Amino acid sequence: MSTNNDLSSAIWKLFKMEDINTAIPDWRSLLDEYLVKKKDDADLSDMVVQTYWFADYLAKRRRKKLGVQYSETYANMKTLDKPTMSRKAGGTAYRDGHCTRAMIFTMLKKRMRYAFGNRSLTVKQGQASIFNILSTQGSKETQICPHCGSESPTVKCMNGCPYCGTKFTIKQYQNKIAGETPDTMGFEPFGFFLGSIAGTAVLFSIYSVIDNPYGHIVANLLSGLFIGGFVGVGVYFALVLFLFVFVYFPRIVRDNRLSDFCKRLRRTDPNLSTGELTSEFQTRVRTYFLAGKEDNIHFVSSLEASGDYTDVVDAMIVSYKRLFTIPNQHFLAIRAHMKIRLVRLKEGRLISEKLPFTVDLVRNIETKTQALPDNEVFVCPTCGAPISILEGGHCRFCGNTTDLSRFGFTMQFLMPGWV
Ligand SMILES: [Zn+2]
Ligand SMILES: [Zn+2]
Known part of the structure; x- marks a missing residue:
């Protein structure tokens, strides 16, 4: 018995894996809280990583503008407490570059309900959900603003310093949800x-x-x-x-296409995390469809927010068809063929469509994922003021726009169809 345990724990260690109950003992209460907030369409700033929060914030703002109500519920909630013949919720955690990524495998199937007036649309996810939790070694309850030096609770800094408005990347998390991915199997x-x-x-x-x-x-x-x-x-x-x-x-x-692709990227960038990259790509795509003209979204730098998508209520990457790098001397350019779900409000009716898109995500070739979060504060090369990837590299002090691809992945190209 003990030999068995030793053997299995040795194997787990080899794969840098850990049971979720030891890695995150309170995962269940975290999940419960998250599910309640999704149901009520409440703000997620204290529960999720910053990139996820930003896209969620834009989606909420767009829905409010269009007058669409939203609620996210799950079928099979009973399976969380009562393991059925199939299986009960649980998971594993493992080191994934910069962070520990824990995945909670469940039998929960997502139902996204959009309502406009007395009409509604429910998008059902056929596969069960895996909830991704990210944790870094250190995390701070408060953040020091890199511009004015004031200290504020992390939750209040998601969209910038509450005193001076400077946005900065928060990359320390203790058990924050980075998003959901569909479970491949879901087989009973x-x-x-x-x-x-x-x-x-x-x-x-x-x-x-x-x-x-x-x-x-x-x-x-x-x-x-x-x-x-x-x-x-x-x-x-x-x-x-x-x-x-x-x-x-x-x-x-x-x-597994994206995580396999990340494994290849980790050979030259050991801190690159699948959990973070999944959330970052999702955020960039959602931002493109959900940001307004008033937002500066230069991390879609060659693209301005398009007038074609003002009726989009929600956008999400559903799957990756193909991922490959485009050879370039100065940039790591990733081209992704993906399927994106767009929920739109057309002539008072809600519709959902799954469409193919080609997206390029580009980063300077020398840029590596920083393990130390303190390095993630960006300064304007012209005036030295702090800038943020969330603000698209636009300096609010001198108006200069920096090419953010030297800090992280920026979206440079988005086009319908696979090209
Ligand atoms: Zn400040
Ligand atoms: Zn500047």
């Missing part, structure tokens, strides 16, 4: 097993009643059920094989 083996047997048995007994081999309906039914039950076991294995080859395997490949 036992229910599926019973379903295959019952389904086959019913089909066989119907056939047996029609074919009438015994001349008596009860005998026909029973023999059909009996033979069908046995054949059902074979049908189950055949279906499982089919599902794995044609459904789950392609899904595993698709849903």
Whole structure:
């Protein structure tokens, strides 16, 4: 027994993995609080990482402007307390570059409900949710503004210093939610097993009643059920094989595309974290669709906020079709073919569409992910005032716009379709 434990803990250590119950003992109360806030469409500044918060803030603002109500609930809530035949919520944590990334695997299936007047639209997620939690080694309850030096609670600094408005990147988190990803599997083996047997048995007994081999309906039914039950076991294995080859395997490949890509990037940038990058890419895309003309979003630098998307209520990356780097001497340019879901308000009606887009995310080739959060304060090269990636590199003091790709990934290109 103890040998087994030693062996498994050695394997876990090898993969830098840890059980979520030891890594984040209070994950359940964190998740509960998050779910309540999502349901009430409440502000998330004390619960989520800054990039996630920023996109969420823009989405809230856009909904308010368009007069759309929003609530996010989950099906299968009971499975959190009562593990069903399938499985109960739990997870693992592992070192992922700059942070520890914990993933809570659940059976919860997201329902996003948008309402406009007496009309509503519910977008249902077919796959169960994995909740990503990020933690860095150190975290601070308060932040010192890099511009005016005043100290404020971290929660109040999400959109900049409450005194002077300077925005700065907060990259220390203690158990903050970075987002949700769909679970690839979400497969309930036992229910599926019973379903295959019952389904086959019913089909066989119907056939047996029609074919009438015994001349008596009860005998026909029973023999059909009996033979069908046995054949059902074979049908189950055949279906499982089919599902794995044609459904789950392609899904595993698709849903791991970004994290596999991050593994390759980590060879030259060891602090790069999948958890952070997922959230950063999501934020940049959401910002593009949800920011207004009044916002300076120069981290979509070559692109201005487009007038084509003012009816977008919400935007989210659904999946990555392809990720590759475009060879360039000065930049690390990542081109992503992705599917983006847009929820839009068209002529008073809410619609949801899943569309292909090509997005380029670009960073200076020498730039590496900083492990030390104190280095994440950016200054204007012209006047020395602090600037922020959240403000698009636009200096509020001298009006100069800095190319932010020397600090982190900026979105340089977005186009419908895969090119
Ligand atoms: Zn300040
Ligand atoms: Zn300046």
